[in-house]
Amino acid sequence: MVREVSESCMDSLLTEIVSSYCNRFYVNKPELAARRIEAIGYQVGHQLTERYTIERPRFSDHLEAIKFICKDFWSELFKKQIDNLKTNHRVSFRPQILQLEVAIQTFWLLQGTFVLQDNKFRWLSHMSVDPSVDISGAGQEPFAMSENKSAQATSMHLYFPCGIIRGALSTLGIPCAVSADTSNLPACSFVIRIKV
């Protein structure tokens, strides 16, 4: 028996999470609020992954797990798949390391970064940013400020999905760090850095 929840309830809940944590629980401490929201996302991601991987055979490597996130996991959560996956993931090898700086750079490249791009992120699709900015001042300044404000407002809403992705990958045995980038709404990119 499949139970369903109305989507407007989900949207309201997510908006309220961000609003409560930012404006009531951790006022003036946005980093703490962000970390708590991300931790909630982590646990949700863990539980969802347990559920969605139940009948599947085990994944043989990182790429398989990431593809699972892009296709099945994303379809279950957002009813669509990831539109674009970019990676610089390489098969690990040990080059001749001459200097420490070169070593650090090579190490970073070998860690494996994946960029998941969703062209119409469902949880942000109904979000609008207040364009009422005072343009009486100097030319360039207000636009930069308004962009900054909108980026800040939307970034709080992205901690939850970042936590979900991190929880999902950690449960599959892949520790990682996830960050989000919303340079052009409603498209949204999630950058996954896999820790060696």
Add this chain to the structure above:
Amino acid sequence: MIVCIAVVGHQNNPLYIQSFTEADDALKLHHIVHCSLDVVDERVNNPKKSGPMLNETFLGLLYPTENYKVYGYLTNTKVKFILVTTDLDVRDADVRNFFRRFHSAYLDAVSNPFHVPGKKITSKTFAERVTNIVKSVSFHTTG
């Protein structure tokens, strides 16, 4: 007859152990479960040449001791289910069926928002469901 069922987490931490015998050899059963973890690791890390067995969740008979048979099941999330039974003649399909039902009971227990991932499962509903599954599954093949 199923003697013991255990759930072991990602770092080999026990999440749930339940034995179904009246005798107090619970310690021996724990020991058997513990030893079987090594076998699971070895199975997973050194795959045999048989290709199709590589990524399956059901690991099959891990090792037989003098009285017991131990079966293993490894989920995608690196959680291991260990089943200890005294039946000598067990069908593969029955064990798979059992593990499938057990997996969905485990899933519901983990989806509980009050359950902390990594800690022991303390849900009474889960314990009841497991007892019901164990009671309803019968391994006795037709003699």
